[in-house]
Amino acid sequence: MRTFANLIDDPLVEGRFASWLKMRIDLIAPKNLDIISGRATAKSSDILAERSIRISEDMARAYFAWVADTYENAIGNVRDALIEGWNRKGWVEGVHYVLDERPPAHFEKPYKSPKDFQHTMSIYNGCFFKIVSLAQPSSAAGNSYQHLFGDEVKYFDDKKIAKLFPAIRGEYTNFGDSVYYRGHSFTTDMPNPMHKEYDWIMQQEENMDVEQIKLILNLSHLINEDKKKLFKAYKNRDDLAVKRIQKRIVKYTIAWRRARKDSTYFAIGSSLANLQILTLGYFEDSLKTLGIEEFKTSILSLKPTIPQGAMFYAYLGPHHFFDDGLREDFLSNYTLKEEFNPLAKHIKKPYYDKKQPVSAGMDFGDMISMVTGQENKNYIYALRNFFTLPPESTAQIAAKFVDFYDGHEKRILNLYYDRSGNQYEQVNRDWATDVKTSIEEYSSKIGQKWKVNLMSKNQATIYQDEEYYFMTKWLNEGIAGIPTLRIYRKFNKELKSSLEITKVITKKDQKGKTKIHKNKTSEKLAMHLRPMYSTNFSDAFKYWIMRRDWRSTASSRISTSTTFIDTEII
CATH class of the missing domain: 3.40.50.300 (P-loop containing nucleotide triphosphate hydrolases)
Structure with a gap:
């Protein structure tokens, strides 16, 4: 054709x-x-x-x-x-x-x-x-x-x-x-x-x-060819040909409609079906962005073949996400003509409680990632993620956070982050302090003063193998004393993608022992691609969850003999 x-x-x-x-x-x-x-x-x-x-x-x-x-x-x-x-x-x-x-x-x-x-x-x-x-x-x-x-x-x-x-x-x-x-x-x-x-x-x-579809296509082809002949007959003012072709089109159309039943x-x-519009450059960029496995499924529509064990967060499942986050009254009053911009106050209980503090995990760098949420009894809810790319920085992500939590009553933010976030504390230029200052100053200007508690000062390094064993145990079976995870899918697209694309690699340490690591090559992607396709958000998530007291709770309950598929030896 x-x-x-x-x-x-x-x-x-x-x-x-x-x-x-x-x-x-x-x-x-x-x-x-x-x-x-x-x-x-x-x-x-x-x-x-x-x-x-x-x-x-x-x-x-x-x-x-x-x-x-x-x-x-x-x-x-x-x-x-x-x-x-x-x-x-x-x-x-x-x-x-x-x-x-x-x-x-x-x-x-x-x-x-x-x-x-x-x-x-x-x-x-x-x-x-x-x-x-x-x-x-x-x-x-x-x-x-x-x-x-x-x-x-x-x-x-x-x-x-x-x-x-x-x-x-x-x-x-x-x-x-x-x-x-x-x-x-x-x-x-x-x-x-x-x-x-x-x-x-x-x-x-x-x-x-299949035979029915072939018949339909054959009839469509006959109709299409006759329509071209009809157009030519109109142009040539051949009235006899017009009538003859019109009768034939009616006959074929009746047969076409009958053939399409059920x-x-x-x-x-x-x-590639849209290659003429997308151009070859789109596919080259997509391959660099997604990696070969995701490219095969998302672009080439090939059935996925990645082994489950290659995933760093292998036990992240549908039960860890929720979709019914917004209040019924907000949805019923919304119209298709409005800009759709829900805030935290539009999220229903028990996922969100304006009278409880908010917690967040942050990963710093040229891209800043922030995962925010609340703990409520036996669950911890990831409510919304935020990010900034250059030239935006701490001031902009602070404004995004404060604006989303507009109307929150207990305006306390417990912030967890990489210990390097305080590396310039002596000269008052560290990332964590910048975020704290930006949130508190911006919120004061709009009359909704927030207090930010920096929760990761002097925290020990979270090694990637520790994270792997922690997440494997917690997401699979749960850990007594640590709440169960629920992520609001709609407001955490970047977090969800980051957790799902992060892969395991292994490296030999100085003693020749194989150690588990997170494959972080995606953090070298072009800047605009990193929010969806890099491991940055997975690190913000790690800091949010692996806080000092929960790591201590987990340490006696986690075995480091958890198995995984060794997909890459470096």
């Missing part, structure tokens, strides 16, 4: 770029779409945007669900990708769609009246999109939907999405003639179970009838 064509210099022809994957999806137009494709393949802004337009036009007045693992991710995905795609394809807000409001009187009405318009998109022909969060099942309660849409489904818990499928039902008499009725449209990049992602979409390949198209495509 050709993936390009010379554009005709004619006002009747609109030229659009499409990758081979996008063209194939448009030609097949299946009931169920399950696509795994690499980064930068415009899954939401192109594939799902155009498909949602086509489905809306095919099922006027229908109900659709736009599904995400959390409201936060759904809101960001819809506002930043889907709406952008709609606009790029000619839709205009207020003309073709409205967000979070009752639609204008001239819009068609949905087949049933919506109860409210919070977190919704209404289309000019009566179609109604409801944003559904898998973290809050009540968001889908009471409705039936004629089609489901979702991007980044590798974050969808298979058990939760399975409970939503029965909601695809209803109104067969109105919509049963549509190929898309009771179907779904799901996209994602390659799931990596070792990064605690869900790979249930891989099972959808079993539902694809069809499923599953495909895996790499970022």
Whole structure:
């Protein structure tokens, strides 16, 4: 199949770029779409945007669900990708769609009246999109939907999405003639179970009838060729040819629609599908940034093969993260037209308590990393991470911290950091003191004075093998006397990535004994890549957790005989 064509210099022809994957999806137009494709393949802004337009036009007045693992991710995905795609394809807000409001009187009405318009998109022909969060099942309660849409489904818990499928039902008499009725449209990049992602979409390949897809493509090709002939006949004013070709197109189109009934198209495509747009430099930079293993999964869409034992934080699992962090009243009052900027005061209990102190771990250097959170009974919650890159420094990260914790009542910050943070204390120029001063001065200026306690003065060095054994024991079985970890996934993307990409290496010490180390080569990446793809945040996390008293508690309970896969000997 050709993936390009010379554009005709004619006002009747609109030229659009499409990758081979996008063209194939448009030609097949299946009931169920399950696509795994690499980064930068415009899954939401192109594939799902155009498909949602086509489905809306095919099922006027229908109900659709736009599904995400959390409201936060759904809101960001819809506002930043889907709406952008709609606009790029000619839709205009207020003309073709409205967000979070009752639609204008001239819009068609949905087949049933919506109860409210919070977190919704209404289309000019009566179609109604409801944003559904898998973290809050009540968001889908009471409705039936004629089609489901979702991007980044590798974050969808298979058990939760399975409970939503029965909601695809209803109104067969109105919509049963549509190929898309009771179907779904799901996209994602390659799931990596070792990064605690869900790979249930891989099972959808079993539902694809390859011969059916071949038939659909053949019919699409015939229709497409006849449309080109029809255009030529129009240009030549050949009325007989126009009528003859139009009849043939109608015949083929009827056969095409019949062939697509109950069809499923599953495909895996790499970022190379968009090579003409991305250029070779994108792939060269991505390889340097991600490393070969992550490059293979995220860019080339190859199934992951990294052994679990190669991970430094091997026992970090889905149970260490939570998604339902924001208060219901905050979400219900938020609209898609607003900037989405939640603060600590919008986080629900027990994750956040404004009447308790805040603790943080920091890693200093040209990139400054900060992990903040609170302890509450048997748990320690990582609430939000912050970072600065040059030319920003301590003043800027102080402002980010204070602004996020706006309205906090017990304004005490217990700060843990590398002992080198006090290395210039004698001349009052050390990193830790700079952060303390910046936070206290900035907070005083805005009338919310914070007190910062420097908790790591004179602390002993935390060696990497000690960290490895501590984290292996703590994340796997827990350690009595040390709270259990929970990380708010939405506000700690950089921390999550850093913990998941950090690998084990081993080195020989002076006595020839093999010692465990953290592979820190990623800290030599280009500066703008370090927040997501370096080990910097894992070090801030280490200082936050491995505080003096907890190290003492753990020392008598940890065996250094913990096994690991020796992936690299240096």
